[in-house]
Amino acid sequence: MIIKSATFVTSAVKPAQYPETDLPEIAFAGRSNVGKSSLINTLINRKNLVKTSATPGKTRLINFFSINEQFVFVDLPGYGYAKVSKQERALWGPMVEAYLAGRRNLKGVVLLQDIRREPGEEEHDLVDFLHHIGLPFFLAFTKADKLSKNKQISRVKQVQTRLSLQKDDFVVFSAKTGQGKERIWQHITLMLDIFGEQQPG
Numbered sequence: 462m463i464i465k466s467a468t469f470v471t472s473a474v475k476p477a478q479y480p481e482t483d484l485p486e487i488a489f490a491g492r493s494n495v496g497k498s499s500l501i502n503t504l505i506n507r508k509n510l511v512k513t514s515a516t517p518g519k520t521r522l523i524n525f526f527s528i529n530e531q532f533v534f535v536d537l538p539g540y541g542y543a544k545v546s547k548q549e550r551a552l553w554g555p556m557v558e559a560y561l562a563g564r565r566n567l568k569g570v571v572l573l574q575d576i577r578r579e580p581g582e583e584e585h586d587l588v589d590f591l592h593h594i595g596l597p598f599f600l601a602f603t604k605a606d607k608l609s610k611n612k613q614i615s616r617v618k619q620v621q622t623r624l625s626l627q628k629d630d631f632v633v634f635s636a637k638t639g640q641g642k643e644r645i646w647q648h649i650t651l652m653l654d655i656f657g658e659q660q661p662g
Contacts, residue, residue, distance in 0.1 A: 462646045465529050467505040470630055472522040476563060480525050486533040486566040487649055490557070490587060493572030496603035499636035500573065501526070501534055504645060518584055532653055533566070540583050555649055562594050569652030570598035571645065573645050576605050576633065578618050580624055598622070599648045600631040606638050625654030 470480050491496050498511040505528060524536040537560070540553050561567065570591060574580060591598045602620070605613055615635055620629065632648065634641035 462504075464505045464507075466527070467503070467507055467510050468527050469510065470525040470526050470527050470533065470554060475586065476559060477566065479523075480533075481562075482533065482566065484527070484531065484533050484566060485653055486525075486535050486564065487569050487571065487652060488535040488537055488567060489571045489573065490537045491539060491603075492575070492578075492581070492583065493599065495539065495573045495575050496636060497536060497539065497573055500571075500603060500634060500645075501536060503636045503639065503642055504604045504649075505534070523556070535560075558590065561590070561596060567596065567617065569649070570588060570596060571649070572598050573601050573603050574600055574620060576602040576613060577607055580620055582595075583630045584624065588626075597652055598630075601641070601645055602625060602631060602633045605640055608633040 469476070473479050489501060501511045502508060505526075510526065511524070513662050521538045523538065526534045526536070526552060528534055537557050538553060540557075561570070572584070572587060572591075574584060588598075600620070602613075608616065617631065617633060619628075621628070632644045633643045634645060
């Protein structure tokens with residue numbers, strides 16, 4: 462994918478604040494500090510379009526980014542960070558579920574999982590929710606450079622079994638080495654192609 466432009470559009474917490482556009486959207490979801498910002502920046506060849514933070518749980522808005530003026534990347538707020546207040550954690554579910562279930566433009570989700578961690582209740586719930594609403598998604602294992610190749614294979618098999626994923630439903634990724642970048646683009650392009658095929662005319 463040749464990236465000609467990547468620009469921030471807006472932030473939102475409710476549907477009335479979403480951008481008014483017909484462009485297809487791809488959302489990125491995952492636990493706080495899983496590496497969402499780094500993954501998106503790597504995909505679009507930018508260092509800091511999506512702000513990275515050493516403080517987990519800092520991104521608490523739904524952020525929209527226009528890519529090539531052809532489609533939109535949507536950075537969903539991270540979940541599961543203990544130091545965020547209970548009230549803020551309680552807001553995550555309704556805010557994100559409203560977007561995932563109600564946004565007509567949304568064509569697929571990239572679900573991020575730190576390859577070193579076990580999937581928690583939130584990951585199971587999100588996978589079940591995406592299956593329930595029939596939204597295409599795949600899992601991106603982040604921070605792959607932290608493990609050897611053999612350990613990567615072992616962890617992928619464990620998580621694949623626990624989340625009941627098909628063999629092609631995941632990509633092993635490293636923002637540091639670029640591992641998996643092209644495969645992620647292949648998955649995203651497929652989602653966008655599906656979108657194109659569904660358009661009238």
